[in-house]
Amino acid sequence: MRINFKIAQHWNDLSQWQLKAIGRFMFNTRNEQVETKRFKQIVLSILIVPKPTLTNIVKSVVLLSNVTFSELERYTDFVFDQKELLTRFPNQIYIGRWPFRKTVYGPAPRLANVTIEELSYADTFYYKWITENNPDDLHRLTAILYRPASARPSQDDVRIPFSSLSLENNSRITDAIPLPVKFMIAHAYSGCRQNFINRHPNVFPQRKPVEGEEDKAPAKPKPYQPFSKIIDSFAMDEVQIFGNHQAVEKVFAPKFLSIYEESIIRERQKERQRNTK
Numbered sequence: 001m002r003i004n005f006k007i008a009q010h011w012n013d014l015s016q017w018q019l020k021a022i023g024r025f026m027f028n029t030r031n032e033q034v035e036t037k038r039f040k041q042i043v044l045s046i047l048i049v050p051k052p053t054l055t056n057i058v059k060s061v062v063l064l065s066n067v068t069f070s071e072l073e074r075y076t077d078f079v080f081d082q083k084e085l086l087t088r089f090p091n092q093i094y095i096g097r098w099p100f101r102k103t104v105y106g107p108a109p110r111l112a113n114v115t116i117e118e119l120s121y122a123d124t125f126y127y128k129w130i131t132e133n134n135p136d137d138l139h140r141l142t143a144i145l146y147r148p149a150s151a152r153p154s155q156d157d158v159r160i161p162f163s164s165l166s167l168e169n170n171s172r173i174t175d176a177i178p179l180p181v182k183f184m185i186a187h188a189y190s191g192c193r194q195n196f197i198n199r200h201p202n203v204f205p206q207r208k209p210v211e212g213e214e215d216k217a218p219a220k221p222k223p224y225q226p227f228s229k230i231i232d233s234f235a236m237d238e239v240q241i242f243g244n245h246q247a248v249e250k251v252f253a254p255k256f257l258s259i260y261e262e263s264i265i266r267e268r269q270k271e272r273q274r275n276t277k
Helices: 017-028 036-047 054-066 069-080 116-132 135-145 164-174 179-199 227-236 243-249 253-276
Strands: 092-096 102-105
Touching: 017 036, 036 069, 092 179, 102 164, 116 135, 116 164, 116 179, 116 227, 116 243, 116 253, 135 164, 135 179, 164 253, 179 253
Parallel strands: none
Antiparallel strands: 092 102
16 A cells, blocks of 8 residues: 655644644653654654544554654654754634634744834843743743734734733733743744844844864853844934834834845945045
8 A cells, every 4th residue: 555645844844733742742851851762753753644633643653664763764854953943833823712712823934024023022032031941931922922813904914913012911811822832932933033143144143153262161142132222223313214213113023124234234335435545
Protein backbone atom coordinates (compact mmCIF):
# COMPACT_ATOMS: atom_id res chain seq x y z
CA MET A 1 0.00 0.00 0.00
CA ARG A 2 1.37 3.40 -1.05
CA ILE A 3 0.69 6.39 1.20
CA ASN A 4 1.67 9.91 0.20
CA PHE A 5 3.07 12.06 2.99
CA LYS A 6 3.86 15.74 3.05
CA ILE A 7 5.83 16.63 6.16
CA ALA A 8 6.35 20.29 7.08
CA GLN A 9 10.01 21.32 7.16
CA HIS A 10 9.61 24.96 8.23
CA TRP A 11 7.91 26.64 11.17
CA ASN A 12 5.55 28.56 8.92
CA ASP A 13 4.41 25.35 7.18
CA LEU A 14 2.94 23.89 10.37
CA SER A 15 -0.81 23.63 10.79
CA GLN A 16 -2.54 25.47 13.63
CA TRP A 17 -2.87 22.20 15.54
CA GLN A 18 0.81 21.36 15.08
CA LEU A 19 1.88 24.80 16.29
CA LYS A 20 -0.14 24.40 19.48
CA ALA A 21 0.98 20.78 20.01
CA ILE A 22 4.69 21.60 19.63
CA GLY A 23 4.20 24.69 21.78
CA ARG A 24 2.62 22.59 24.53
CA PHE A 25 5.49 20.12 24.45
CA MET A 26 8.22 22.81 24.40
CA PHE A 27 6.55 24.78 27.19
CA ASN A 28 6.10 21.76 29.46
CA THR A 29 9.73 20.66 28.98
CA ARG A 30 11.43 24.08 28.88
CA ASN A 31 13.00 23.60 32.33
CA GLU A 32 13.96 19.96 31.75
CA GLN A 33 16.98 18.34 30.16
CA VAL A 34 15.20 16.37 27.45
CA GLU A 35 17.31 13.88 25.51
CA THR A 36 17.76 15.09 21.94
CA LYS A 37 16.55 11.82 20.42
CA ARG A 38 13.38 11.78 22.55
CA PHE A 39 12.76 15.45 21.73
CA LYS A 40 13.03 14.71 18.00
CA GLN A 41 10.79 11.65 18.28
CA ILE A 42 8.00 13.63 19.92
CA VAL A 43 8.33 16.51 17.45
CA LEU A 44 8.29 14.03 14.55
CA SER A 45 5.14 12.38 15.91
CA ILE A 46 3.47 15.79 15.67
CA LEU A 47 4.88 16.63 12.24
CA ILE A 48 3.41 13.55 10.61
CA VAL A 49 -0.10 14.36 11.91
CA PRO A 50 -1.34 17.65 10.34
CA LYS A 51 -4.61 17.26 12.26
CA PRO A 52 -5.51 14.66 14.91
CA THR A 53 -8.03 12.81 12.75
CA LEU A 54 -8.40 9.02 12.72
CA THR A 55 -7.19 8.87 9.11
CA ASN A 56 -4.05 10.89 9.85
CA ILE A 57 -3.27 8.86 12.95
CA VAL A 58 -3.59 5.57 11.04
CA LYS A 59 -1.37 6.93 8.25
CA SER A 60 1.26 8.00 10.81
CA VAL A 61 1.26 4.54 12.40
CA VAL A 62 1.74 2.94 8.97
CA LEU A 63 4.58 5.34 8.21
CA LEU A 64 6.41 4.68 11.48
CA SER A 65 5.96 0.94 10.97
CA ASN A 66 7.67 1.02 7.59
CA VAL A 67 10.26 3.78 7.86
CA THR A 68 12.98 3.97 10.50
CA PHE A 69 13.37 7.00 12.75
CA SER A 70 16.89 7.61 11.41
CA GLU A 71 15.39 8.17 7.95
CA LEU A 72 12.80 10.62 9.26
CA GLU A 73 14.63 12.61 11.93
CA ARG A 74 16.00 15.12 9.36
CA TYR A 75 12.48 16.56 9.17
CA THR A 76 12.94 17.92 12.70
CA ASP A 77 16.10 19.87 11.83
CA PHE A 78 14.30 23.20 11.45
CA VAL A 79 13.37 23.17 15.15
CA PHE A 80 17.09 23.42 16.02
CA ASP A 81 18.01 25.87 13.25
CA GLN A 82 18.39 29.42 14.62
CA LYS A 83 17.85 30.84 11.13
CA GLU A 84 14.44 29.19 10.82
CA LEU A 85 11.92 31.74 12.04
CA LEU A 86 8.27 31.33 12.94
CA THR A 87 6.57 34.51 11.73
CA ARG A 88 2.97 33.28 11.57
CA PHE A 89 0.60 33.45 14.54
CA PRO A 90 -2.38 31.27 15.42
CA ASN A 91 -5.16 32.95 13.41
CA GLN A 92 -7.84 32.91 16.06
CA ILE A 93 -8.23 31.47 19.52
CA TYR A 94 -11.51 30.31 21.07
CA ILE A 95 -11.95 30.95 24.78
CA GLY A 96 -14.60 29.21 26.86
CA ARG A 97 -17.46 27.03 25.68
CA TRP A 98 -20.59 27.70 23.67
CA PRO A 99 -22.81 29.67 24.19
CA PHE A 100 -20.38 31.82 26.21
CA ARG A 101 -17.40 31.20 23.94
CA LYS A 102 -15.39 34.25 22.91
CA THR A 103 -12.98 34.57 20.01
CA VAL A 104 -9.84 36.67 19.82
CA TYR A 105 -7.80 37.24 16.69
CA GLY A 106 -4.06 37.50 16.28
CA PRO A 107 -1.88 39.77 14.15
CA ALA A 108 -1.05 39.14 10.51
CA PRO A 109 2.08 37.14 9.58
CA ARG A 110 5.32 39.10 10.15
CA LEU A 111 3.31 41.59 12.24
CA ALA A 112 2.29 43.28 8.99
CA ASN A 113 -0.80 44.95 10.49
CA VAL A 114 0.66 45.93 13.86
CA THR A 115 1.10 49.66 14.51
CA ILE A 116 4.39 50.96 15.85
CA GLU A 117 2.59 51.87 19.10
CA GLU A 118 1.32 48.31 19.46
CA LEU A 119 4.79 46.96 18.68
CA SER A 120 6.28 49.26 21.29
CA TYR A 121 4.04 47.86 24.03
CA ALA A 122 4.43 44.26 22.83
CA ASP A 123 8.21 44.49 22.64
CA THR A 124 8.51 45.89 26.16
CA PHE A 125 6.62 42.97 27.68
CA TYR A 126 8.29 40.40 25.42
CA TYR A 127 11.72 41.63 26.52
CA LYS A 128 10.66 41.55 30.18
CA TRP A 129 9.40 38.01 29.77
CA ILE A 130 12.57 36.60 28.16
CA THR A 131 14.81 38.34 30.71
CA GLU A 132 12.77 37.82 33.88
CA ASN A 133 10.68 34.74 32.95
CA ASN A 134 7.60 36.18 34.63
CA PRO A 135 4.37 34.62 33.23
CA ASP A 136 2.56 37.92 33.87
CA ASP A 137 4.53 39.47 31.02
CA LEU A 138 3.50 36.60 28.74
CA HIS A 139 -0.13 37.35 29.69
CA ARG A 140 0.38 41.03 28.84
CA LEU A 141 2.04 40.26 25.51
CA THR A 142 -0.94 38.12 24.52
CA ALA A 143 -3.45 40.76 25.65
CA ILE A 144 -1.72 43.27 23.36
CA LEU A 145 -1.59 41.09 20.25
CA TYR A 146 -4.90 39.20 20.54
CA ARG A 147 -8.14 41.15 20.53
CA PRO A 148 -11.82 40.56 19.67
CA ALA A 149 -13.14 41.36 16.20
CA SER A 150 -14.04 44.94 15.48
CA ALA A 151 -17.63 45.85 14.64
CA ARG A 152 -16.15 47.64 11.63
CA PRO A 153 -13.03 45.68 10.66
CA SER A 154 -10.61 47.34 8.27
CA GLN A 155 -9.19 45.71 5.17
CA ASP A 156 -5.90 45.18 7.02
CA ASP A 157 -7.07 44.09 10.46
CA VAL A 158 -10.14 42.28 11.78
CA ARG A 159 -9.21 43.12 15.39
CA ILE A 160 -10.52 46.11 17.32
CA PRO A 161 -7.95 48.94 17.10
CA PHE A 162 -5.15 48.79 19.65
CA SER A 163 -5.49 51.05 22.69
CA SER A 164 -3.35 50.92 25.80
CA LEU A 165 -6.42 51.99 27.79
CA SER A 166 -8.31 48.80 26.85
CA LEU A 167 -5.53 46.37 27.80
CA GLU A 168 -6.89 45.66 31.27
CA ASN A 169 -10.34 44.82 29.95
CA ASN A 170 -8.91 42.74 27.10
CA SER A 171 -6.68 40.81 29.49
CA ARG A 172 -9.80 39.57 31.29
CA ILE A 173 -10.53 37.65 28.10
CA THR A 174 -7.03 36.57 27.04
CA ASP A 175 -5.84 35.53 30.52
CA ALA A 176 -7.86 32.32 30.01
CA ILE A 177 -5.69 31.28 27.05
CA PRO A 178 -3.45 28.36 28.15
CA LEU A 179 0.18 29.25 28.85
CA PRO A 180 1.55 26.78 26.24
CA VAL A 181 -0.43 28.63 23.55
CA LYS A 182 0.92 31.94 24.82
CA PHE A 183 4.39 30.44 24.74
CA MET A 184 3.97 29.76 21.01
CA ILE A 185 2.61 33.26 20.48
CA ALA A 186 5.81 34.57 22.06
CA HIS A 187 7.83 32.25 19.82
CA ALA A 188 6.09 33.71 16.75
CA TYR A 189 6.68 37.23 18.06
CA SER A 190 10.35 36.38 18.55
CA GLY A 191 10.60 35.25 14.91
CA CYS A 192 8.97 38.45 13.67
CA ARG A 193 11.25 40.50 15.90
CA GLN A 194 14.33 38.77 14.50
CA ASN A 195 12.98 39.30 10.99
CA PHE A 196 12.81 43.05 11.68
CA ILE A 197 16.37 42.97 13.01
CA ASN A 198 17.63 41.12 9.92
CA ARG A 199 15.87 43.49 7.50
CA HIS A 200 16.86 46.73 9.24
CA PRO A 201 20.52 46.47 10.33
CA ASN A 202 20.85 50.23 10.86
CA VAL A 203 17.82 50.44 13.12
CA PHE A 204 19.03 47.40 15.07
CA PRO A 205 22.86 47.47 14.85
CA GLN A 206 24.51 44.28 16.03
CA ARG A 207 27.89 44.31 17.72
CA LYS A 208 30.43 42.40 15.64
CA PRO A 209 32.64 39.93 17.57
CA VAL A 210 36.29 40.92 17.87
CA GLU A 211 39.01 38.30 17.50
CA GLY A 212 40.35 37.21 20.89
CA GLU A 213 37.31 38.50 22.76
CA GLU A 214 36.07 34.99 23.47
CA ASP A 215 38.62 34.73 26.30
CA LYS A 216 37.31 37.85 28.03
CA ALA A 217 34.42 38.09 30.40
CA PRO A 218 31.13 38.57 28.55
CA ALA A 219 30.28 42.22 28.04
CA LYS A 220 27.29 43.63 29.87
CA PRO A 221 24.23 43.73 27.63
CA LYS A 222 23.16 47.16 26.43
CA PRO A 223 20.22 48.69 28.29
CA TYR A 224 16.93 47.93 26.61
CA GLN A 225 15.83 50.72 24.27
CA PRO A 226 12.03 50.93 23.98
CA PHE A 227 10.44 51.81 20.66
CA SER A 228 8.69 54.71 22.38
CA LYS A 229 11.91 56.73 22.16
CA ILE A 230 12.06 56.21 18.38
CA ILE A 231 8.42 57.28 18.10
CA ASP A 232 9.17 60.43 20.11
CA SER A 233 12.16 61.30 17.92
CA PHE A 234 10.06 60.97 14.74
CA ALA A 235 7.23 63.08 16.18
CA MET A 236 9.62 65.85 17.28
CA ASP A 237 11.67 65.88 14.07
CA GLU A 238 11.59 69.09 12.02
CA VAL A 239 10.38 67.15 8.98
CA GLN A 240 7.42 65.19 10.31
CA ILE A 241 7.13 62.38 7.78
CA PHE A 242 4.08 60.80 9.41
CA GLY A 243 2.65 63.86 11.16
CA ASN A 244 2.20 64.51 14.87
CA HIS A 245 2.85 62.04 17.68
CA GLN A 246 -0.61 60.49 17.51
CA ALA A 247 -0.29 59.95 13.75
CA VAL A 248 3.16 58.38 14.12
CA GLU A 249 1.81 55.83 16.61
CA LYS A 250 -0.77 54.58 14.09
CA VAL A 251 1.74 53.81 11.32
CA PHE A 252 2.20 50.09 10.66
CA ALA A 253 5.47 48.88 12.15
CA PRO A 254 7.01 47.43 8.92
CA LYS A 255 6.51 50.73 7.08
CA PHE A 256 7.76 52.76 10.04
CA LEU A 257 10.94 50.69 10.41
CA SER A 258 11.60 50.70 6.66
CA ILE A 259 11.44 54.51 6.54
CA TYR A 260 13.46 54.83 9.74
CA GLU A 261 16.13 52.56 8.21
CA GLU A 262 16.25 54.74 5.09
CA SER A 263 16.46 57.93 7.16
CA ILE A 264 19.49 56.59 9.05
CA ILE A 265 21.23 55.66 5.78
CA ARG A 266 20.58 59.11 4.30
CA GLU A 267 21.76 60.91 7.42
CA ARG A 268 25.01 58.94 7.39
CA GLN A 269 25.53 59.76 3.72
CA LYS A 270 25.07 63.46 4.48
CA GLU A 271 27.53 63.16 7.35
CA ARG A 272 30.15 61.60 5.08
CA GLN A 273 29.64 64.34 2.50
CA ARG A 274 30.11 67.03 5.16
CA ASN A 275 33.30 65.38 6.36
CA THR A 276 34.79 65.22 2.86
CA LYS A 277 34.36 68.94 2.24
